Amino acid sequence: MVATIDLNQMTPGFSDPVFNSQETFRAILGAMAHPGRIVTAGSALDSPHPLNRASAAVCLTLLDFETPLWTDLDSDHMAIGWLRFHCGCPVVQNPSEATFAMITNNDAMPSLNKFKTGNDECPESSTTLIIQTSGLSSMDGKRLSGPGIETFSTLKMEGLTERFWQDRQIQFTMFPLGVDILFTCENTLAALPRTVKVEG
Amino acid sequence: MSFSRNSFTTKERQKWMSVLSKSSCQELEGAWQGISEKPDYRHLRKPETGIIMVRARAGGSGLRFNFGEMTVTRCTVKTDEGYVGCAYVMGRDHRHAELAALFDALLQNSGYKLKILNMVILKLKESREKRKEEISKKSAATKVDFFTMVRGD
Amino acid sequence: MYVAVKGGEQAIANAHKLLSEKRRGDQAVPELEISQIKEQLGLSVDRVMTEGSLYDRELAAIAIKQAQGDLVEAIFLLRAYRTTLPRFGFSEPIETSRMEIQRRISSSFKDIPGGQVLGPTYDYTHRLIDFALEIPDNGNSETCRAEVAAEAIQNAMPRVADLLLAEGLIEDEATDNDRRPVADLTRDPLELPAERDARLQNLARGDEGFILSLAYSILRGFGASGHPFLGEIRFGEVTVELVPEELGFPIEVGEVSVTECIMFNRFMGSATTSPKFVRGYGLAFGHCERKAMAMAIIDYALRSRELGERSEYPAQDEEFVLFHSDNIQASGFVEHLKLPHYVDFQADLVLMRNRQGEFRDGKKEGRDERELEDEKAAKEAE
Structure with a gap:
């Protein structure tokens, strides 16, 4: 049984759904096209705890009733009700059914191979992960190279486990299969598409 | 059920939501102007136009299939008294969706409910039924009785 | 290119x-x-x-x-x-049996419960140009006023097909498994073999002219084992219901007018199934009767594979029908010929000049053995 959405506690989403989602889409596009580049999103948004503003903006922009969402939040959590109300997305119990995954607790995050990695015919039918981090900066950190990066870029994401990076290395060898990742922190985000090689 | 604390049943709400969505925007605007104490409200979700896929059944009763889409506008408001009104109405009229959501919110408030049911919903329902009946009577005038030379049964 | x-x-x-x-x-x-x-x-x-x-x-x-x-x-x-609009969801299947009827006829039974209601139809007009329409109103607004009966129509009319169903003479439309995913051509490309849900969606969107001509081909003998009978046509309004995620119960969002057509087709049975009538189904927005009838005929024609019937005619070939029914795809492909093809045509010009040169230089040269063989065979055939 799916929990009912408590509309009495509901807060608004984008103040201007059309323009705000276009703006956010442009930001995500820029981040995806230039892996490692930090862009801003959702600055004016009142996001429900524990989602940060960038995560909430990404969800409002990309999710709809045809994009199943997996998240590590409890199913009756207010933030889930908020996502279901504003995006209309179904919430699934199994990461392998999800088109998007929202991760708020990196320590308990499932291994990357638990998500959809696509298949040879449709490698794009994979999960896009939105991972909340406690810090995001382009000062030192990981060394990224690949399409969209002239030489290399650096990106530091706080709070990710060693196991996560091992998983990511394994997935990199599976290209074109794999997951794409958006890291968010407050009102900023950066992308790590499956095409990018991570070192360090 | 989450409605136990409410002064209305889901069935009642479905009925008034149906009347609100099937009435015209002008009718709702007129009714809204007639309400003396309008509550303050804010949008939880501003009026937004989208589409829904209309489904049908093969043979009228069998296998489901996607028949075609229709435009729908939705809106969710919250009054200052804390009532949340929802509307999904056919078409692209933002004001229609907003007014339908506002009336939905008011009708959940027992202070307004009876008055609005009688003053607004009942009237809208009656005028709609009258229009429908008129159309139906015109079709009824085209009912035929076929005569054959030998009635075969 | x-x-x-x-x-x-x-x-x-x-x-x-x-x-x-x-x-x-x-x-x-x-x-x-x-x-x-x-x-x-x-x-x-x-x-x-x-x-x-x-x-x-x-x-x-x-x-x-x-x-x-x-x-x-x-x-x-x-x-x-x-394509510019977000999609909020799917409606509950519309209940055409609860239609607010404006027209409803059957050509299979004379006396049907609920009666034959002609409604606004061109069927009995004389197809003579009405020159009175040349002048607006023609000074007489009475001519555009309908008669009003004393009693309204009883909307809950039983389906004509149900009369046959009671006798076991017609295929019982399989009740649907509500968890079955429903094909959606607006999201996923058409794949063959196509199931009936995808076919019906394709036909409902399909070009009236194309589907009408295919239906005509069936009636003229390109594929039909028998003459279909018009079980029932209904035209009127149906309510559309939606279950919004945030409410969790169905609400009515409005009414759409639709035309529904059910055709009865004679199915002579196979080794495993007994002979019976099988329904062909047509459905269109608004009042599109010709389209709904043609669709119902083609729906049945395309069921030949699942019914185990021989399919040898164009209207029974789902690839032929489904891939050519959409007039937007069709006009896109035909009209793309207006795009610059300057380089392609240059290539064809060169080819044609060369071939003409070869032809002039000696008729036998420049042909391969196969062409010579073809020529020989053609001569023999004469």
């Missing part, structure tokens, strides 16, 4: 201006209002909504005005518009 070409911007802008002027026509004539199209060209609006696969009378009317009455262009405009 297409080659990008640049330039012509000014010419295109001017062509658009010329088009607007042309669309407006003689400025001395009053401009069409959308409400006039909606009210007085209602059947055009219905066709545009059906094949545009979007129910919105006003949008369809604007599209017709914008397209100068070119309905396929108007359908294109509607299809393009819908």
Whole structure:
């Protein structure tokens, strides 16, 4: 049984759904096209705890009733009700059914191979992960190279486990299969598409 | 059920939501102007136009299939008294969706409910039924009785 | 192969201006209002909504005005518009048995419960041009007023097919498993073999002319084992219900008018199934009776594979039917020939010049053995 959405506690989403989602889409596009580049999103948004503003903006922009969402939040959590109300997305119990995954607790995050990695015919039918981090900066950190990066870029994401990076290395060898990742922190985000090689 | 604390049943709400969505925007605007104490409200979700896929059944009763889409506008408001009104109405009229959501919110408030049911919903329902009946009577005038030379049964 | 070409911007802008002027026509004539199209060209609006696969009378009317009455262009405009809108969900299946009926006839049974209701039909008109329409109102508004009966129609009319069902004479439409995913051609490309849900969606969106001609081919003997019978046609309004995620219960969002057609087809049975009538189903937005009837005939024709019947004619070939039914895809492909093909054609010019040269240089040269063999065989056949 799916929990009912408590509309009495509901807060608004984008103040201007059309323009705000276009703006956010442009930001995500820029981040995806230039892996490692930090862009801003959702600055004016009142996001429900524990989602940060960038995560909430990404969800409002990309999710709809045809994009199943997996998240590590409890199913009756207010933030889930908020996502279901504003995006209309179904919430699934199994990461392998999800088109998007929202991760708020990196320590308990499932291994990357638990998500959809696509298949040879449709490698794009994979999960896009939105991972909340406690810090995001382009000062030192990981060394990224690949399409969209002239030489290399650096990106530091706080709070990710060693196991996560091992998983990511394994997935990199599976290209074109794999997951794409958006890291968010407050009102900023950066992308790590499956095409990018991570070192360090 | 989450409605136990409410002064209305889901069935009642479905009925008034149906009347609100099937009435015209002008009718709702007129009714809204007639309400003396309008509550303050804010949008939880501003009026937004989208589409829904209309489904049908093969043979009228069998296998489901996607028949075609229709435009729908939705809106969710919250009054200052804390009532949340929802509307999904056919078409692209933002004001229609907003007014339908506002009336939905008011009708959940027992202070307004009876008055609005009688003053607004009942009237809208009656005028709609009258229009429908008129159309139906015109079709009824085209009912035929076929005569054959030998009635075969 | 297409080659990008640049330039012509000014010419295109001017062509658009010329088009607007042309669309407006003689400025001395009053401009069409959308409400006039909606009210007085209602059947055009219905066709545009059906094949545009979007129910919105006003949008369809604007599209017709914008397209100068070119309905396929108007359908294109509607299809393009819908891609800009978010989708909120799926309706509950519409209940055509609870239709508010404006027309309902059966040609299979004379006396049907609920009766035969002719409604607004052209069936019994004489197809003589009515010159009275040349002059608005013609001084007599009484001529456009319907008769009103004392009693309204009882809407809960049983389906004609149910009369046969009670006797076991007609295939029982399988009750659907509600968890079965429903094919959606607006999201996933058509794959063959196509199931009935995908076929019905394709036919509902399909071009009326194409489907009508295919249905005609069936009736003329290209595929039908027997003559289909019109079980029932209904036209009227049905309520559309939606279950919004945040409410969790169904609500009514409005009413759409639809035309529904059920055809009875004689199925002579197979080794495992007994002979019975099988339904063909047609459904269209608004009042599109010809389309709904043709669709019902083709729906049955395309069931030949699952019924284990021989399928040897074009209208029974699902690849032929389903891949060519969409007039937007079809006109896109045909009209793409207007795009610059300058380089391709240069290649063909060179080829043609060479071949003509070879032909002049000696008729036997430049041909391979196969061509010679073909020639020989042709001679023998003579």
